[in-house]
Each structure stands twice: as C-alpha cells, then as structure tokens.
Amino acid sequence: MKFLNLILLSLLILSCKKNVFEHNNFIDIPNNFPLPVIPESNQLNQSRINLGKMLFYDPILSIDSSISCNSCHKQEFAFSDNKSISPGVKSRFGSRNTMSLANVVYYDAFQREGGVKSLEMQVLVPIEEHNEMGFNIILASERMLLHDKYVELSQIAYNRNPDPYVITRSIASFERTLISGNSDFDKNNLTLDQKNGKNLFFSNKLKCSECHSGFLFTNQNFENNGLYEIYNDFGRYNLTNQVKDIGKFKVPSLRNIELTEPYMHDGSILTLEDVITHYSKGGNYHINKSEHIKGFKISHKEKEDLIKFLESLTDYEFVSNNEFKNF
Ligand code: HEC
Ligand code: HEC
Missing domain, CATH: 1.10.760.10 (Cytochrome c-like domain)
Structure with a gap:
C-alpha cells in the first residue's frame, strides 16, 4: 500500500535530477566535508528552508494533528530519538528505530532498505505511513490552504499554493541544512x-x-x-x-x-x-x-x-x- 501510494504520488512531484551545485550561502559545509549535491530542481534558499522547518515541526501533516516529524526526529538526539520504536498517530508502533537526519544531504538512498531515492520522495513515506503520520499528502496540503501564513510562505518559496510539490520540496530543503561535522574528532581534539x-x-x-x-x-x-x-x-x-x-x-x-x-x-x-x-x-x-x-x-x-x-x-x-x- 505504502509503495503504491509512493508511485501514484511521485507523478505529482516532478523528477529531481541531481546536479552539482557549486556553493551556496544557506548551509555551512565543514572543511573536511565535500560540497553536497543539491538537485537543480530544488535549489536552496532561505524561504524554502524556513517553510520546510515550519512543516517539520507542525503536526498538521498527521491525520489527527498529533504527530510532527519532530515527534520522532528530535534535535537533542541528532534528529532521531531515544526509543527503540517511536509511536506514531493513535499510539501505533512500526517496527523500526528512528534514523538520525544528520547529514542526509549526502545520502543517495533513504530508509534502511535504500528504496527511496531522494529526500523529496522520502517525505511522502512518513506522511502516508499508517504507523507514523497515517495521513494523505493531498489532504495535508488542503489543510495548509486554510492557513493564510502557509499560502503566503508557499507563494514566496515556490511561487504556488501549498500542494504536495511544496510540502516535499520545502521539507527536503530544511533537511539538507542539517549538517553535522563539528565534533571533537573533526577538531582533531582527541584524548x-x-x-x-x-x-x-x-x-x-x-x-x-x-x-x-x-x-x-x-x-x-x-x-x-x-x-x-x-x-x-x-x-x-x-x-x-x-x-x-x-x-x-x-x-x-x-x-x-x-x-x-x-x-x-x-x-x-x-x-x-x-x-x-x-x-x-x-x-x-x-x-x-x-x-x-x-x-x-x-x-x-x-x-x-x-x-x-x-x-x-x-x-x-x-x-x-x-x-x-x-x-
Ligand atoms: C560488514 C559491515 C560492518 C562492519 C565491519 C561493522 N559494522 Fe557496524 N553496522 C553495520 C550495519 C549494516 C549496521 C546496521 C544494522 C541494522 O540496522 O540492523 C551497523 C550498526 C552499527 C551501530 C549502530 C548504529 C545505529 O545507528 O543503530 C554501531 C554503533 C556500529 N555498527 C559500530 C560498529 C563498530 C564499532 C564496528 C567495529 C567493531 C562495526 N560497527 C563494524 C555494518 C558494519
Ligand atoms: C513515528 C515516528 C516518525 C515520524 C513521525 C517521522 N519519522 Fe522519519 N523515520 C522514522 C523511522 C522509524 C525511520 C527509519 C525507517 C527505516 O528504517 O527504513 C525514519 C527514517 C527517516 C528518514 C531516512 C533517513 C535515512 O538516512 O535513510 C528521513 C529522511 C526521515 N525519516 C524524515 C522524516 C520526515 C521529513 C518526517 C515528517 C514528514 C518524518 N521523518 C516523520 C520515524 C519517524
């Protein structure tokens, strides 16, 4: 069911061809990290990142408005959490441990079997997954349309009203900023x-x-x-x-x-x-x-x-x- 939805909904989201994006001012790349590849069709800018961040923290994307991405991906735990399995909507449990979102900009494939090829596509998974947010991305964008703030921010970021295109791309943009490379190891500061x-x-x-x-x-x-x-x-x-x-x-x-x-x-x-x-x-x-x-x-x-x-x-x-x- 999950995969069927993915295929259907992928039709709503234009394909993302990956191209090297030389440099941008929106993410700090540590010296010991390579420049990340950002899809040309979803280049970063501050309004996209801000909208994605708002959505990441907003339970509006779950069926009963109880769970946001942040319910499972918490900053204090490097955007994962401290539970074996995190509950989704209606206290439903899946079977997998939440993954950290640190440095996801560098990955070619997502989820533990690697079946999801872009961050944009990945956003569909938790929204539609029965045990996570249990909702539907089209209904989620209809909810966003009822909020003037979201309509305004979507227009600024992508020049269109809230829809699956805006949801998937803005959240992916926020996720691409989550770069972590400032540990003692990176600073060569080892005992x-x-x-x-x-x-x-x-x-x-x-x-x-x-x-x-x-x-x-x-x-x-x-x-x-x-x-x-x-x-x-x-x-x-x-x-x-x-x-x-x-x-x-x-x-x-x-x-x-x-x-x-x-x-x-x-x-x-x-x-x-x-x-x-x-x-x-x-x-x-x-x-x-x-x-x-x-x-x-x-x-x-x-x-x-x-x-x-x-x-x-x-x-x-x-x-x-x-x-x-x-x-
Ligand atoms: C053959 C490849 C391989 C080798 C060698 C290997 N690992 Fe792993 N490691 C994995 C895989 C695959 C997983 C994830 C397994 C899973 O999800 O069930 C993992 C998981 C882990 C985890 C848990 C990560 C998480 O986020 O859940 C830690 C910690 C870890 N390995 C440390 C080590 C250490 C320390 C060594 C050396 C003693 C080591 N690994 C050797 C492949 C390897
Ligand atoms: C109910 C808990 C839960 C919620 C809510 C949730 N996630 Fe996750 N997330 C997970 C789990 C569990 C995995 C690991 C899936 C797997 O093992 O394949 C995961 C994996 C991911 C990955 C893959 C990381 C990688 O390295 O492959 C990304 C990206 C991600 N989530 C983003 C999000 C976004 C964006 C949202 C909100 C739209 C969200 N998640 C909502 C639990 C959750």
Whole structure:
C-alpha cells in the first residue's frame, strides 16, 4: 500500500535530477566535508528552508494533528530519538528505530532498505505511513490552504499554493541544512584514550571501517552485520526480493552515535558497549553475514577506549544550533 501510494504520488512531484551545485550561502559545509549535491530542481534558499522547518515541526501533516516529524526526529538526539520504536498517530508502533537526519544531504538512498531515492520522495513515506503520520499528502496540503501564513510562505518559496510539490520540496530543503561535522574528532581534539580507540576502530583486527568509512563513517552500502540468525525484518530483501539481501540494512553513519541509542534497525541493542560485544563475538550465523564480521578479542580497557572514540563523534553544536529550532 505504502509503495503504491509512493508511485501514484511521485507523478505529482516532478523528477529531481541531481546536479552539482557549486556553493551556496544557506548551509555551512565543514572543511573536511565535500560540497553536497543539491538537485537543480530544488535549489536552496532561505524561504524554502524556513517553510520546510515550519512543516517539520507542525503536526498538521498527521491525520489527527498529533504527530510532527519532530515527534520522532528530535534535535537533542541528532534528529532521531531515544526509543527503540517511536509511536506514531493513535499510539501505533512500526517496527523500526528512528534514523538520525544528520547529514542526509549526502545520502543517495533513504530508509534502511535504500528504496527511496531522494529526500523529496522520502517525505511522502512518513506522511502516508499508517504507523507514523497515517495521513494523505493531498489532504495535508488542503489543510495548509486554510492557513493564510502557509499560502503566503508557499507563494514566496515556490511561487504556488501549498500542494504536495511544496510540502516535499520545502521539507527536503530544511533537511539538507542539517549538517553535522563539528565534533571533537573533526577538531582533531582527541584524548590519548580516544586516539587509542580510533586506532582500534580503523585496525585490521576490528575492521569497523570496512563499512563505517569515509567522512560520515558509512560507505552507504547494505550489509548483514550478523544481528540475527533469523530476521523478522528482512531489510533490503523487502525491496529486491533477492535472497542475498536478507538481513541487509543500510550501514548507518556513526556521527552523533552517543546520542542515538538504542541501536540497529529495530533498536534491539541498548548501549555502545553491547554493540561492541556483539561484534567481538562475531555476531550470529547467517548465510549473508559479511566476511568482515568475524569476531575479535578486546580487553576491557580497549573497549572503553573504543567507546570514548565513538563519543568523540558527538557534535554538540549541531544539537544546540538555534537555526534548526522552531521558534
Ligand atoms: C513515528 C515516528 C516518525 C515520524 C513521525 C517521522 N519519522 Fe522519519 N523515520 C522514522 C523511522 C522509524 C525511520 C527509519 C525507517 C527505516 O528504517 O527504513 C525514519 C527514517 C527517516 C528518514 C531516512 C533517513 C535515512 O538516512 O535513510 C528521513 C529522511 C526521515 N525519516 C524524515 C522524516 C520526515 C521529513 C518526517 C515528517 C514528514 C518524518 N521523518 C516523520 C520515524 C519517524
Ligand atoms: C560488514 C559491515 C560492518 C562492519 C565491519 C561493522 N559494522 Fe557496524 N553496522 C553495520 C550495519 C549494516 C549496521 C546496521 C544494522 C541494522 O540496522 O540492523 C551497523 C550498526 C552499527 C551501530 C549502530 C548504529 C545505529 O545507528 O543503530 C554501531 C554503533 C556500529 N555498527 C559500530 C560498529 C563498530 C564499532 C564496528 C567495529 C567493531 C562495526 N560497527 C563494524 C555494518 C558494519
């Protein structure tokens, strides 16, 4: 049902061709980050970002006006939350842990199976998803039409009245500003323990950086990290129907990982310590488990240092930045 809606509604939203946008004044790009790609059909400007921010915080997009994007994606938790599964409208629960929205401008594919190819398209998912906002984007834009402020802001931002085009593009614009690259790690401000943890992280013994690599600490691939012998949620298989994809999920970024517990697609691992224990034991047997998940010996002190290194990826300026708040 969700996918049928997606296909139908995609007809309402013009396709987004991606082109490199050289530079813009609306987002701060850290020196150690590449310039992001912004679709030419939805270039950033302040009125688009502001409208997207208003909508992100407005429960008007949910069927009973009770839930906004922010109900699950909270700034203090790097735009995820601290629950295994977050309730949607009418206290309905899905089966997945909320993902952080930090640095989403850099991703090629969204959701844990990677089936959604642009941020604009992704906006449809939570609005239409029964367990999230349980609504309909056309009805949501009709609600917006009843508010003069939204009509005015839509006209300024996109030169048209509120409609699915405006909702999806403005929210995507706001999300593209959520860049996080100001942690102690970025500032090269690591303690000795953290440096030790960093060496372990990138070591051949632990192999974390085989998957959690690059400036976002994700290679953006889909991997089976041995979480289960039998998966309830088949992950990327849901998209491809290929047996080799059972139990494969998008490799998550580890930026702000200290703030986004609990962990994994279902929020089943509660602490970073338990995550490391999972990897040190080599995970559970699964035919699709990555060859890089083999297990390793790690001392108590090494484990502590690795956790301290992961904590150096927390960007406190990001989680307190007033630009992202709803005033
Ligand atoms: C009820 C909680 C809830 C609400 C409300 C919600 N989300 Fe999410 N969001 C999630 C969950 C859970 C996931 C992970 C889905 C998955 O695992 O595939 C997610 C994933 C995402 C992603 C994908 C991130 C990535 O790296 O692939 C984006 C983007 C996103 N949400 C944006 C939004 C926007 C925009 C809104 C409001 C229109 C919103 N969400 C409303 C829970 C929620
Ligand atoms: C084969 C690729 C791979 C390797 C190697 C790997 N990971 Fe992961 N990691 C993943 C995948 C895939 C997930 C998400 C699984 C899921 O959603 O169920 C994940 C999840 C995590 C999470 C939870 C993230 C979140 O937001 O829920 C942490 C923390 C983590 N890994 C740390 C590490 C550390 C530390 C190492 C090295 C000891 C490591 N990983 C090695 C692929 C890998």
